[in-house]
Amino acid sequence: EAGVAQSPRYKIIEKRQSVAFWCNPISGHATLYWYQQILGQGPKLLIQFQNNGVVDDSQLPKDRFSAERLKGVDSTLKIQPAKLEDSAVYLCASSFSASATGDTQYFGPGTRLTVL
Amino acid sequence: AQKITQTQPGMFVQEKEAVTLDCTYDTSDQSYGLFWYKQPSSGEMIFLIYQGSYDEQNATEGRYSLNFQKARKSANLVISASQLGDSAMYFCAMRHTGGFKTIFGAGTRLFVKA
Numbered sequence: 001e002a003g004v005a006q007s008p009r010y011k012i013i014e015k016r017q018s019v020a021f022w023c024n025p026i027s028g029h030a031t032l033y034w035y036q037q038i039l040g041q042g043p044k045l046l047i048q049f050q051n052n053g054v055v056d057d058s059q060l061p062k063d064r065f066s067a068e069r070l071k072g073v074d075s076t077l078k079i080q081p082a083k084l085e086d087s088a089v090y091l092c093a094s095s096f097s098a099s100a101t102g103d104t105q106y107f108g109p110g111t112r113l114t115v116l
Numbered sequence: 117a118q119k120i121t122q123t124q125p126g127m128f129v130q131e132k133e134a135v136t137l138d139c140t141y142d143t144s145d146q147s148y149g150l151f152w153y154k155q156p157s158s159g160e161m162i163f164l165i166y167q168g169s170y171d172e173q174n175a176t177e178g179r180y181s182l183n184f185q186k187a188r189k190s191a192n193l194v195i196s197a198s199q200l201g202d203s204a205m206y207f208c209a210m211r212h213t214g215g216f217k218t219i220f221g222a223g224t225r226l227f228v229k230a
Contacts, residue, residue: 033218042120042207042220043161056217089159101149101211102168105218107161 002026004108006092012114018080021111025073025094031055032069033105034077035091043091049075050097082115089113118143120208120221128227129198136183137193137224139208145169148212150191152182155205155223164206167191195226203228 005024013019025032030051035043046065048056051072060067064083069075079086089112093105119142129135141150152164167175167182175182183192195202208221 040222042209042222044220045217048217091161093161099216101147101213101216102166103149103211103216104151104163104166106163107153110159112159 004092004094004106006090006108006111008111009109010112010114012116013082015084015115016081018078019082019113020076020078021090021092021113023075023077023092023108025075025092026106028096029094029106030072030097031095031103032075033093033095034067034075035093037089037091037110039088046077046090079113082113084115087113087115118145118210118212118219120210120219122208122221122224124224125222126225126227128229129195131200131228131230132197134194134196135198135226137195137206137208137226139191139193139221141189141191141208141210143189143210143212145212148210150182150184151209151211151218152180152191152193153207153209153220154202155207157204161207165193198228200228200230202226 032049034046037043046060049069067077089110091110092108095103095105121140148169150167154162165177179196181194205223207223211218
């Protein structure tokens, strides 16, 4: 079974530029998550999708971050314009269904973003 | 408010010995789930083990076991017979029923010495 795919793996941009990340979840997984992990910290949830609807985006900086999940499968996360503090690893995860406490999330390899 | 605390920023263990990584949590929910993930230097988060709040027995998965003490709100990870490949960051996480959001602790970096 294929895991969660993410691209690119690394990205370096100048501040005020825009950037987009792509995620393809495990087949059959209804729930998709985007996390931001700043160096030395645990992952922080940015947005959670159930199929193609948003379940939680309370910690997404909506003035600069946006995300969509087309047809309930692939997802893209965009930052426009980027700030220095956006430098982090962006992790995508998927799970079968978020409606149970035991629903396990499986993570992709992450995208390491550096904003100069 | 829900919270996960991992008080050990770094831990050292000798190869082949057992090690315990601490995790305490705070929640007012009765139904919740506790997870441990491993993050090697490659960056990918790898699921290790899960414990439900109503599970009476401690979870085990191979060399990993979860020492669940509900009254103390602790969910410590025990790794038996440590291997060099166990060197990584380890994160404790909790999912609660209110929105089924998962929160992560700050992590513990484990160093396994040969």
